[in-house]
Amino acid sequence: xxxxxxxxxxxxxxxxxxxxxxxxxxxxxxxxxxxxxxxxxxxxxxxxxxxxxxxxxxxxxxxxxxxxxxxxxxxxxxxxxxxxxxxxxxxxxxxxxxxxxxxxxxxxxxxxxxxxxxxxxxxxxxxxxxxxxxxxxxxxxxxxxxxxxxxxxxxxxxxxxxxxxxxxxxxxxxxxxxxxxxxxxxxxxxxxxxxxxxxxxxxx
Numbered sequence: 001x002x003x004x005x006x007x008x009x010x011x012x013x014x015x016x017x018x019x020x021x022x023x024x025x026x027x028x029x030x031x032x033x034x035x036x037x038x039x040x041x042x043x044x045x046x047x048x049x050x051x052x053x054x055x056x057x058x059x060x061x062x063x064x065x066x067x068x069x070x071x072x073x074x075x076x077x078x079x080x081x082x083x084x085x086x087x088x089x090x091x092x093x094x095x096x097x098x099x100x101x102x103x104x105x106x107x108x109x110x111x112x113x114x115x116x117x118x119x120x121x122x123x124x125x126x127x128x129x130x131x132x133x134x135x136x137x138x139x140x141x142x143x144x145x146x147x148x149x150x151x152x153x154x155x156x157x158x159x160x161x162x163x164x165x166x167x168x169x170x171x172x173x174x175x176x177x178x179x180x181x182x183x184x185x186x187x188x189x190x191x192x193x194x195x196x197x198x199x200x201x202x203x204x
Contacts, residue, residue, distance in 0.1 A: 055100020
C-alpha cells in the first residue's frame, strides 16, 4: 500500500514537472490588469494559446511565416549562427544572445504593432531596406514587455529580425494599430473595388 502511495505521488510530481516544461513559453498575466485599453487587442491575442515555431537562422532562405492576430511562441537560435538580411541596428547586450528571422506580410499599407514578451531588439526589413519604427511603449507586464509600431507597405514580403537578448523562447504577435483613422484606412484599402467607404477622408 505504501509502495502504491509513493508511486502515485511520484507520478503526480512528474506530471506537474513535465507540464511546466511544456508550457514554459506561456507567459503569466501578472501585472497586466492596469494596462491601457489601447493595448486591449494585444493582450487578447497574447492570452490565446501560443503557436510554437522555430525562427530561421538565415534570412536569405525560406523562413517561417507569421500572420496577423496570432500568438506565437518562437524558439530562437544562437545569434552567432545568424545571417541577417540587414545588420541589426542595436548591438548585442548579452554574451549568449539569441535571435532569429521570420517572414510576414500585411494586407494593406498602414500602421501595425509588434508585441513581444522579452527585451529583444526588433527590426523589420523590406528587401534590403531597414524600416524605421514610428512609436514604441512598454506595458511591462508578463504578457507584453513592449510594443513597437511600424508603418508597413501592403502586399509585400517583409522580414522580421529579432536579436540582442538571451531568451530561448519568446512570445510575439503582430496586430493592427488601434488608431481609429489607421483602422478605417486599412478597412477601406482592403475592400474590393467599388465597395470603398463613402465617408470622406476628412471626416474619419
